[in-house]
Amino acid sequence: MWDYTPIVKDHFLNPRNVGDIPDADAVGEVGSLACGDALKLYLKLDDNKDKIVDAKFQTFGCASAIASSSALTEMVKGKNLDEALAISNQDIADFLGGLPEEKMHCSVMGQEALEVAIAKYRGEPIPEHDSEHDHGHAYPDYEGEIVCKCFGITDTFLKKVIETNRLTTAEQVTHFTKAGGACGGCIPKIQELIAQVLGSDELQPRKRPEKLSNMKKMQLIQEVLERDIRPLLWADGGDLELIDIDGPNVQVAFRKACAGCASSGNTARMVEAKLRDLVAEDIVVEEVSQ
Amino acid sequence: MKEIYLDNNATTKVDEAVFEEMRPYFCELYGNPSSMHFFGGQVQGKVTEARARVAALLGASPEEIIFTACGTESDNAAIRSALEVFPDRRHVITSRVEHPAVLTQCRNLTQKGYRVTEIGVDGAGRLDMDEYKAAVDSDTAIVSLMWANNETGVIFPVEEAAAIAKSKGALFHSDAVQAIGKIPIDMANSCIDMLSLSGHKLHAPKGIGVLYLRRGTPFRPFLVGGHQEKSRRAGTENAAAIIALGKACQLADQYMEAENTTVKAQRDRLQDALMAAIPNARINGGGAERLPNTTSIAFEFVEGEAILLLLSELGVCASSGSACTSGSLEPSHVLRAMGVPFTCAHGSIRFSLSRYTTDAEIDTVIREMPPIIARLRQMSPFGREHL
Numbered sequence: 001m002w003d004y005t006p007i008v009k010d011h012f013l014n015p016r017n018v019g020d021i022p023d024a025d026a027v028g029e030v031g032s033l034a035c036g037d038a039l040k041l042y043l044k045l046d047d048n049k050d051k052i053v054d055a056k057f058q059t060f061g062c063a064s065a066i067a068s069s070s071a072l073t074e075m076v077k078g079k080n081l082d083e084a085l086a087i088s089n090q091d092i093a094d095f096l097g098g099l100p101e102e103k104m105h106c107s108v109m110g111q112e113a114l115e116v117a118i119a120k121y122r123g124e125p126i127p128e129h130d131s132e133h134d135h136g137h138a139y140p141d142y143e144g145e146i147v148c149k150c151f152g153i154t155d156t157f158l159k160k161v162i163e164t165n166r167l168t169t170a171e172q173v174t175h176f177t178k179a180g181g182a183c184g185g186c187i188p189k190i191q192e193l194i195a196q197v198l199g200s201d202e203l204q205p206r207k208r209p210e211k212l213s214n215m216k217k218m219q220l221i222q223e224v225l226e227r228d229i230r231p232l233l234w235a236d237g238g239d240l241e242l243i244d245i246d247g248p249n250v251q252v253a254f255r256k257a258c259a260g261c262a263s264s265g266n267t268a269r270m271v272e273a274k275l276r277d278l279v280a281e282d283i284v285v286e287e288v289s290q
Numbered sequence: 291m292k293e294i295y296l297d298n299n300a301t302t303k304v305d306e307a308v309f310e311e312m313r314p315y316f317c318e319l320y321g322n323p324s325s326m327h328f329f330g331g332q333v334q335g336k337v338t339e340a341r342a343r344v345a346a347l348l349g350a351s352p353e354e355i356i357f358t359a360c361g362t363e364s365d366n367a368a369i370r371s372a373l374e375v376f377p378d379r380r381h382v383i384t385s386r387v388e389h390p391a392v393l394t395q396c397r398n399l400t401q402k403g404y405r406v407t408e409i410g411v412d413g414a415g416r417l418d419m420d421e422y423k424a425a426v427d428s429d430t431a432i433v434s435l436m437w438a439n440n441e442t443g444v445i446f447p448v449e450e451a452a453a454i455a456k457s458k459g460a461l462f463h464s465d466a467v468q469a470i471g472k473i474p475i476d477m478a479n480s481c482i483d484m485l486s487l488s489g490h491k492l493h494a495p496k497g498i499g500v501l502y503l504r505r506g507t508p509f510r511p512f513l514v515g516g517h518q519e520k521s522r523r524a525g526t527e528n529a530a531a532i533i534a535l536g537k538a539c540q541l542a543d544q545y546m547e548a549e550n551t552t553v554k555a556q557r558d559r560l561q562d563a564l565m566a567a568i569p570n571a572r573i574n575g576g577g578a579e580r581l582p583n584t585t586s587i588a589f590e591f592v593e594g595e596a597i598l599l600l601l602s603e604l605g606v607c608a609s610s611g612s613a614c615t616s617g618s619l620e621p622s623h624v625l626r627a628m629g630v631p632f633t634c635a636h637g638s639i640r641f642s643l644s645r646y647t648t649d650a651e652i653d654t655v656i657r658e659m660p661p662i663i664a665r666l667r668q669m670s671p672f673g674r675e676h677l
Binding site: 018059060066 | 591593595596599603620621632668669671672
């Protein structure tokens with residue numbers, strides 16, 4: 001059974017703003033019956049056509065899809081259109097107290113419906129699509145080359161989600177977008193897209209937390225090693241293993257091509273710099289042979 | 291909250307009598323049945339009795355019963371063994387609707403150079419016998435076809451299929467995990483070579499399974515080591531669970547008639563009432579011969595996980611063929627193989643009853659289910675013209 005937060009359960013069991021708005025100013029529709037979830041979002045604007053005064057939804061999907069839709073409608077009410085557009089899928093997940101990673105695509109669906117609704121209202125071009133029979137076109141309003149044929153998901157859309165959510169593995173991309181979750185044929189292409197996005201300079205640098213408990217610090221060190229450092233070493237046929245963390249001292253052992261490599265001292269400094277950058281300023285990385 | 295447990299194809303309650311039978315074999319009679327002293331010997335005696343009880347339910351001889359850890363182990367052992375005893379045969383046949391315990395193993399075999407044929411099913415879940423007959427050839431090492439489907443309860447004609455496999459010299463295995471205890475099985479009048487059984491599907495505990503191996507069938511063990519189970523499955527016997535399974539099989543035999551009368555009547559009443567009360571629904575496999583305890587109903591325009599969680603709020607436990615419940619993203623491979631339309635594949639709910647199911651529980655589900663479907667359909671952007 002999924003471990004849903006009490007807020008997710010509440011928004012699933014008592015969804016806010018279910019229904020339609022017959023004279024809505026903006027309507028955004030994403031997903032399809034074939035895909036297994038779909039959301040139709042209705043927005044009503046004030047007389048100045050700027051502020052969202054009402055929002056309603058109709059959703060076909062699981063508990064987290066319904067809860068994400070309900071949360072979204074609560075979040076956008078009272079916001080003007082630009083403020084609403086600034087809502088990210090992570091904001092929706094945060095509002096709900098978090099979602100299981102496998103269910104993050106539900107929050108992405110909410111964010112997309114909002115974006116589509118506002119784009120349509122503003123008269124930005126929207127391609128035609130036939131959502132009833134096509135197994136796919138989950139996000140039909142994204143241009144670009146179709147990467148995932150099963151769910152009809154384009155490279156433009158995937159890159160956006162990878163970048164916004166800082167995804168580093170194909171599995172994460174599947175959890176956030178469903179791409180690659182059916183036949184799996186596009187997983188190599190997804191990995192290429194991850195490499196392209198992570199290799200680009202457009203990424204905003206992550207910020208080092210101001211204060212960390214010992215437990216959080218150890219978790220963050222492990223996370224940075226897994227997400228940021230080991231993939232780099234793998235690219236050169238190397239690897240490292242975390243041996244111990246004692247206060248600011250982080251002991252690592254180099255493996256595979258890195259083990260006994262003449263420049264492993266440089267690699268250790270690189271690891272240290274990255275950890276200082278993303279975890280804590282006082283970190284010292286020590287290489288041990290074990 | 292008192293549960294209304296209608297998910298017996300997932301697992302079952304351990305029968306109180308079964309638990310009492312196994313209870314002494316943890317803290318008191320904990321000897322190793324292989325030991326040479328009286329203390330192990332008395333456990334050995336109970337294991338022997340259990341083996342006879344399991345054999346009796348299957349119409350088999352006691353030496354044809356190999357105790358394993360689970361149905362999955364039995365399935366893996368059967369298929370691997372067949373490939374080892376027939377190294378020159380490089381073809382395996384199974385069906386598109388098998389349990390992952392068989393299907394995953396078969397699909398992995400394609401990467402080892404084996405030819406694997408997955409036989410399709412029709413819209414009611416019935417095996418395509420023409421496709422099957424055409425697929426069996428002298429290169430086929432093993433055919434593995436389930437006796438009854440876990441999601442729909444649809445029963446395959448395994449005896450007929452086994453006879454065809456034998457005519458080409460192939461071994462025949464059936465995953466009978468869902469069938470045993472629900473419909474009569476008589477291996478004495480069968481040409482099936484190997485059969486898998488799982489204890490926790492028939493009111494024994496989890497962690498015990500059986501591989502039935504017909505006398506004279508060539509076999510290579512999956513687990514090697516000690517001489518347990520006549521060297522066909524090494525590892526110290528899970529004596530308490532084996533003793534429990536023996537009792538469970540004895541009880542299954544006694545309750546077989548009730549399973550096919552009382553339980554079947556409850557199942558029929560449940561599905562008939564839901565079909566009458568809820569429009570745009572269909573029974574998956576409704577046109578085929580099915581297990582007496584199982585019904586899978588597809589509700590259009592709603593999603594299974596949402597249905598299950600609303601049922602769960604009322605204490606009702608069922609399961610779904612929906613993508614969202616498993617963390618996978620596509621509806622069940624069984625429903626897709628049957629060609630169940632996408633409009634309802636995501637909204638399929640399986641109810642699986644047992645001899646513990648009461649009429650009052652069925653009444654509750656009949657009362658609660660229609661408003662749940664109506665509530666979710668009110669919320670759905672699809673099918674609004676049917677509201």
